[in-house]
Amino acid sequence: MAAVEERTLKKMLKQYRHRDLAVREITDTILNYKDLRPVMDAYNFLDGSSRDLMSLAGTVPVCYRGSVYNIPVCLWLLDTYPYNPPICFVKPTSKMIIKTSRHVDSNGKIYLPYLHEWTFPRSGLCGFIQVMTGVFAEEMPVFSTSATHRPSLL
């Protein structure tokens, strides 16, 4: 599956202040995580305002008790990205429930020190996803309510 082309990303990110840096980061991320794709959509801020932002939506693989699960996530990028951290959510399907923890709240929002301590260029999306999947391997953020799940064995 081919990655989205750079010039398409540039068009999508025309309102981003550091577009070239953002394009490089996103390209790198979707090459490493094949089940994430870039999507422009309306992001609703807590103050009620809304803005068209890019998100990387899809799944990331997490190894949990010997099986690999495709955990659905959505990583929103502010127009100041990569100088501000992504806003990240677990997105349970209708057959999943969120297990809240100190890292994930009931809305699925993800809280990790990596995000609080975000400093570009030391921080980046790939680094964040590595940390996030490592944390999820210890503290699974979603569980299935369906009995018919079929995990892929390692």
Next chain:
Amino acid sequence: LNGGAVPSAPPTYT
């Protein structure tokens, strides 16, 4: 565009 794997999660915890 990238493809999409089917989301999955471990069975309900107790």
